[in-house]
Amino acid sequence: MSVPVLAFGGILMAVMQTTVVPLLPHLPRLTHSSVGAVSWMVTATLLAGSVLNPVLGRAGDMYGKKRVLLLALSLMTAGSVLCALTSDIRLLIAARALQGAAAAVVPLSISLLRDELPPERTTSAVALMSSTVGIGAALGLPLAAVIVEYADWHTMFWVSSALSAVGLTLAAWTVRESPLRQPGRFDVSGALGLAVWLVCLLLAVSQGGAWGWGSPSVVAVFSGAVLVFALWSWRQLRAPQPLVDLRLAMRPRVALPHFAALLVGFAFYANTLVTAQLVQAPTATGYGLGLPIVAAGLCLLPGGVLMLVLSPVSARISTVRGPRVTLALGATSIASGYVIRILDSHELWVIIIGGAVVSTGTALSYSALPTLILHAVPAEQTGSATGVNVLLRTIGQSVCSAAVAAVLIHHTADIAGQPIPTLHGYLLAFMMAGSVALVACAVALAIPRDGDPVRAS
Structure with a gap:
């Protein structure tokens, strides 16, 4: 019973992250605020989730994974309720930051599955848990689009509140607490x-386009990120009980899957970013289909269904x-999907097929990454290690x-008085993402073959 419940939590996390996207163009009018202020409803969730992910993962290893999982779900629920109750942009941003705690749901759930399930069931359960990220994103976008189109915008947050409470x-x-602990003092x-x-780094990355690279x-924030990271790393290497075990993280069997997670996160996300924009572009562009927002969201739905269907297949391959072979196949599939998109991005059925192939590769890759980490770290460190892996995806x-925004901004054409990205800009974005996927494939093949689980010393 715990596997479907944990998977439901993972889907909720992804739905929560994507539901606000169709609402963004309307929020300045609805909240009487600026476009820049509204953008923080996405940035706040990103920053909070990135910071809390490894922190809550470490806390789960120390104090109990179920306990911390319930905390993350509680914060997500509280944030959803607050969003439903207010139209004040300041409170909405704070509420979205609370929702960011849900980013820790997937790594904590994977750690619980490792601790509680027999080895023969762990791989398939972890594959399903990893797929929930894509499934929830594919479901969340059309669901939110329908609500925004036909109901009051607060309804979307009431729905997410009810689902989060469930x-x-x-x-x-239903979920049992893991008996495994890593005792010590929290860093x-x-x-x-x-x-x-992390806040300095992600703030510079997310706001660089608006502030100017x-x-x-931006230079000051980037420099601050580098300086603080150097000091933090020095301190972590000398701490008796560090938040992140950098010595473990630097071993090839851990470092390479972490690097692959960074690359796969980049490679797959371009499909989500670009597809909805491309199909909604006006027909006057010569390539756009002029689809309404609901139909654009539905274009991503087949990919989400595929991720659900393929989770047992990816587990079987692993x-x-x-899992290194599964990761390499997944990265290759992502690159193949972008090749399809480069060859033809005019026909809707080709766009959907290309996106589905990218989703196939994402399902394979995302199922393999946590399995590689679980095979490479001691059981009592799985929460923090998988949290770092998910952080690098983010x-x-x-x-x-x-990067996609920078490419599209520099390749626009004036259509009916509005700057619209050109097809060439979209194709460059696909080439960039496909190339990163091929690098991820090379990294996957470089991961040592030894897949025996690491035992605690």
Whole structure:
């Protein structure tokens, strides 16, 4: 019973992250605020989730994974309720930051599955858990689009509140606490240092386009991120009980899957970013289909269904051939999907097929990454290690968002008085993402073959 409940929690997390996207163009009018202020409803969730992911993962290893999982789900529920109750942009941004705690749901759930399930069931359960990220994103966008189109915008947050409350109740009722602990003292200074350099890094990446990549603000924030990261790393290597075990993280069997997570996060996210924009572009562009927002969201739905269907297939490949092979196949599939998009991005059915192939590769890759980590770290460190892996996926997505925006901004045409990205700009974005996927494939093949689980010393 715990596997579907945890998977439901993962889907909720992804739905929560994507539901606000169709609402963004309307929020300045609805909240009487600026476009820049509204953009923080996405940025706040990203920053909070990135910081809390490894912190809550470490806390789960120390104090109990179920306990911390329930905390993350509670914060997500509270944030959803607050969003439903207010139209004040300041409270909405704070509420979205609370929702960011849900980013820790997937790594904590994967750690619980490793601790509680027999080895023969772990791989398939982890594959399903990993797929929930894509499934929830594919479901969340059309669901939110329908609500925005036909109901009051607060309804979307009431729906997410109700679903979050159900997920929290089911998790409290059915999920068993893991007996595994890593006793010690929580590294408060490490958590603060991590928060500072992550916020500086992601703030510069997410706001660079608006502030100007060469502006003093961006340069200062980037420089701050580098400086604090260096100091934080020095402190972590010398701390008796660090927040993140950097010595373990630097071993090839851990470092390479982490690097692959960064690359795969970048590679797959371009499909989500570009597809909805491309099909909604006006027909006057010569390539756009002029689809309404609901139909654009539905274009991503087949990919989400595929991720659900393919989770047992990816688990089977990992069992027979090893997760590094599954990761390499997934990265290759992502690149193949972008080749399809480059060859033809005019016909809707080709766009959907190309996106589905990218989703296939994402399902394979995302199922393999946590399995590689679970095979490479001691059981009592799985929460923090998988949290770092998911964090690197998030950083990859953030960098992809900034890179795609930069490409599209520099390749626009004036259509009916509005700057619209050109097809060439979209094709360059596909080439960039496909190339990153091929690098991820090379990294996957470089991961050592030894897949035996690491035992605690």
